[in-house]
Amino acid sequence: MIEFVLDSRSKVNTYMQLVQQVKQALRVGLLMPGDQLPKVRDVAQSLAINPNTVLKAYRELEIEGLVGGRPGVGTFVTRTLAGASLPNQAELREDLVAWLHRARSAGLTPEDVTALVETTMRAALADEAQQKEPA
């Protein structure tokens, strides 16, 4: 079972924040097929949000084929987003931790690291896309 948290300063609306958290949990393997999502009532109460917002988020996930509702029982994960990449993640994470230590010793602040990762990722993905295009 996962627990939702809301970022009240985020511009992303509440239902989308719930959707994103479930997808995130599916991506990192925190939620697996068969797992139950928190009950609508419990989410509404603990976050003090409208139950319709929770329902809307769960419906969205259902439309995307990630979860399924069982009437009277609850909502369950039917598919994972981790896919084949999950086993590789542990190793990549180790590399990343080592890299982060190097970045710290080189004097980079967390903001510097985030900025570097974001710009590099954009550039690298753009390069990849260009290479794929037929000349």
Place this chain on the structure above:
Amino acid sequence: MDVVLEADQLGKRYGSTWALRDCSLHLPAGRVAALVGPNGAGKSTLLHMAVGLLRPDAGAVRVFGESPYNNTNTLADIGFVAQDTPLYRDFSAAELVTAGAKLNRRWDAALARNRLAQLGIPPNRPVGKLSGGQRAQVALALALAKRPRLLLLDEPVASLDPLARREFLQSLMGSVADAGTTVLLSSHLLADLERVCDYLIVLHAARVQLTGPVDEIAAGHRQLVGPRLDGTPPVGVAAVVRASHTDRQSTLLVRTDRPIDDPAWTVREVSVEDIILAYLADGDTMTSHTEWGVPA
């Protein structure tokens, strides 16, 4: 779509002043609606007419299809917590639960006791000696014990500290999820409402300024920034809610009827809070300029 509460040209006058006028709106079943407006906008007047405590001077209000002023049967389906949670202060919470059973046709005493026990409310202390947050919870528990189909709350969190406010809204959302109760709550604390409410009624200067589902309202308004506007706003603008101008730039909050795709204008989404404030501010300046006899 089932309509729980419906007002048609509803009006209420105190002396020669209209507290509410030409109020037409409907509240669909299963919604949690926010009734928003500054003090004196007519929020309490509307709620008091919806619960049959006041008789309309114009138009009609119907709850579950009946006029609540003439039809006391309807009252069994309505839960109402008035402003400042008036309770018999010398009674304890346990005594109030017992009293409620004698005063109501339908009464779920077990529900009230369970709720109050879960919240750690002392059963035998006079409610006048409880904290404001605890008193609000007692009033909510009593209103819910009626198992109402419509729950009306007048400024339920205004006098509570942030923690008590959050706990109150948690209880409220939990019970809405349990029972599917339709809720209409008035408030001027906009930040809380955006998460809790999915329907909005904005009252200002005795009139309804805006009403509808929150997501439709959010999708139907945009902020535009562009060159100083003279003449007509860009295509897609249904109405300009609020505008401010410098010598070369205009900032508009607009209601849209289709996507705005004009390269001269920067289009931004606006929060529901900003939309509400735009509607409230609009009427304000207009009246005060006329009343003070100065040009707008």
